[in-house]
Amino acid sequence: MNILVTGGAGYIGSHTCVELLNNNHSVIIADNLSNSKIETIDKIKQITDKDILFYKVDVIDEQAAESIFSSHQIDGVIHFAGFKAVGESVEKPLKYYYNNIVSTIILSRLCIKYNVNKFVFSSSATVYGENKVPFVETMDLLPTTNPYGETKAISERILTDVAKANHSFSVSLLRYFNPVGAHESGLIGESPNGIPNNLMPYITQVAKGKLQKLRVFGNDYDTVDGTGVRDYIHVVDLAEGHVASVERLQEGVHVYNLGTGQGTSVLQLIYAFEKVNNIKIPYEIVGRRPGDIAVSYACVSKAEQELGWKAKRGIKEMCRDAWKFEENL
Numbered sequence: 001m002n003i004l005v006t007g008g009a010g011y012i013g014s015h016t017c018v019e020l021l022n023n024n025h026s027v028i029i030a031d032n033l034s035n036s037k038i039e040t041i042d043k044i045k046q047i048t049d050k051d052i053l054f055y056k057v058d059v060i061d062e063q064a065a066e067s068i069f070s071s072h073q074i075d076g077v078i079h080f081a082g083f084k085a086v087g088e089s090v091e092k093p094l095k096y097y098y099n100n101i102v103s104t105i106i107l108s109r110l111c112i113k114y115n116v117n118k119f120v121f122s123s124s125a126t127v128y129g130e131n132k133v134p135f136v137e138t139m140d141l142l143p144t145t146n147p148y149g150e151t152k153a154i155s156e157r158i159l160t161d162v163a164k165a166n167h168s169f170s171v172s173l174l175r176y177f178n179p180v181g182a183h184e185s186g187l188i189g190e191s192p193n194g195i196p197n198n199l200m201p202y203i204t205q206v207a208k209g210k211l212q213k214l215r216v217f218g219n220d221y222d223t224v225d226g227t228g229v230r231d232y233i234h235v236v237d238l239a240e241g242h243v244a245s246v247e248r249l250q251e252g253v254h255v256y257n258l259g260t261g262q263g264t265s266v267l268q269l270i271y272a273f274e275k276v277n278n279i280k281i282p283y284e285i286v287g288r289r290p291g292d293i294a295v296s297y298a299c300v301s302k303a304e305q306e307l308g309w310k311a312k313r314g315i316k317e318m319c320r321d322a323w324k325f326e327e328n329l
């Protein structure tokens with residue numbers, strides 16, 4: 001298939017392009033490089049030894065986006081492009097609503113116009129809010145605590161309605177749990193701008209000596225050791241989940257959790273990282289982070305049954321590969 005990957009220069013998008021190419025699909029990337037670097041395109045080519053097309057395009061510029069649809073035969077779109085910093089979304093809600101929602105509207109409109117029938121969307125486990133774990137795809141979505149999460153819930157509803165009105169338009173809504181790690185080559189990975197918000201990039205920067213110590217947000221949750229529990233998933237497993245999803249997409253709207261089904265606490269992740277990489281991570285326990293939930297992990301049976309996909313890599317590989325990438329920076 002010929003797949004248009006929006007946000008393909010970003011963290012999850014770049015790993016997905018690698019796996020699409022490894023599975024003999026062709027890739028066109030549309031990315032405005034607002035949160036990524038042009039060098040990533042060459043790294044994708046280097047890893048796969050295959051060529052890709054890259055357009056530096058803002059997908060909310062409809063004319064520019066349309067020029068891609070009008071000049072290529074596209075079989076499917078994987079839509080990663082969007083802003084993802086939760087804290088910033090609280091301070092700048094319009095920036096988030098505008099980019100994340102308008103991009104979904106424009107791309108689905110162009111798909112209908114150009115008869116592109118497969119659409120895979122990057123959603124997030126954040127749409128489950130404070131449901132009971134494990135999170136199952138059939139659960140009602142609960143309000144999220146920030147505009148970023150709302151943009152995911154709203155985009156899911158928009159795509160569902162578009163698919164209802166256009167029967168040949170098939171949609172896969174992928175709810176990611178906590179993507180971490182990097183490609184085993186160490187060439188591509190996650191390099192957030194500024195001080196990281198998420199746990200794994202914070203740990204790798206402490207390991208590197210860029211940051212002094214990790215702050216553990218709360219040890220009084222009702223969990224195995226009091227610290228927050230999450231379902232970390234290796235980004236290459238996640239990328240493989242996208243390949244399965246676009247290849248197996250059937251008519252209609254399908255929602256899948258992409259996680260491992262296993263919860264890991266903050267302290268468990270720190271200790272695993274220390275052991276795998278033989279590096280001490282200094283940390284201190286501080287108060288809870290506003291908006292955090294205690295526990296999040298997925299029920300993963302639907303993706304396994306319908307997509308034939310299951311995460312294969314464990315916490316060890318996640319810690320090893322995240323560090324390898326940080327070391328190479």
Ligand code: NAD
Binds near residue numbers: 007012013082099
């Ligand atoms: P990322 O920031 O690394 O990648 C997003 C890419 O989209 C970047 O390369 C950026 O330059 C590009 N982009 C943003 N707006 C654009 C626009 N209007 N036009 C063209 N390009 C644009 O983020 P990521 O971690 O790879 O996340 C990819 C998607 O997955 C996002 O939609 C994100 O919300 C979602 N998601 C991420 C996580 C996570 O933990 N990383 C979890 C759940 C969902």
Ligand code: UD1
Binds near residue numbers: 200292
């Ligand atoms: C965050 C986002 C969520 C998003 C998800 C995807 C918030 C409030 N939520 O969730 O919307 O979908 O990323 O990646 O930002 N932790 C520390 N110290 C740190 C950083 C994190 O103790 O410096 C803890 C957190 O309290 C949490 C766990 O580590 O228990 C994981 O945090 P993080 O990586 O930010 O992910 P989420 O909280 O799941």
